[in-house]
Amino acid sequence: MDKQKLVALTFDDGPSIGTTEQILDVLEENQVVASFFLIGQQITDETADLIRRAHSMGCSIENHSRTHSYMTQMSEEEIVEEITDTSDKIRKITGEAPQFFRPPYIDYDQKMYDRIDLTFICGYGCEDWEESVTAKERVRRVLEAAKPGYIILMHDSANNIQTVEAVKEIIPTLKKQGFTFVNIRGLFEKSGIHPQHNVIYMGADEVQ
Ligand SMILES: [Zn+2]
Helix, strand or coil: CCCCCEEEEEEEEECCCCHHHHHHHHHHHHCCCCEEEECHHHCCCCCHHHHHHHHHCCCEEEECCCCCCCHHHCCHHHHHHHHHHHHHHHHHHHCCCCCEECCHHHCCCHHHHHHCCCEEECCEECCCCCCCCCHHHHHHHHHHCCCCCEEEEEECCCCCHHHHHHHHHHHHHHHHCCCEECCHHHHHHHHCCCCCCCCEEEECCEEC
């Protein structure tokens, strides 16, 4: 079989009332799935419904730490707490534990690899946390870097409406180019790649 053109859209720093909901609307309209890397302390009774909705749509819910801090400066106990707290909360809501982890600020070291039993993910961002990077520019950067196995890194943080606008254009354009959207688990499964530990993935077959 020819190599499939798979792409995984991933969102960090949610769940956020407003933004996450709008991202889910766009995914639904386009009938695609994505992955959400959640900050544990933002998982509340108020945001639990957004997580349930994303999960029921076929999106995967993954771990982005509890407090979104620089984790290389933490003790081993603190590292473990950051991860297990967030994974426990997600499992209680979705019935499924995270399998992937994106380190806050992509700050990681061997101590974290040793203590965190999840696959480390990075991917390609477009500086969508910068207000000055317009929706149009975000679209341009994401489309420019597109290739099979591509992991797109964006943020469904509070009030990040420019990313909602960008995603509205990114999804149909990549679909037209023949890309299939999968969640981060599907990206590895459908590529036939078993995720390794002690590496961080930029794409399905690309490590940093
Ligand atoms: Zn983040």
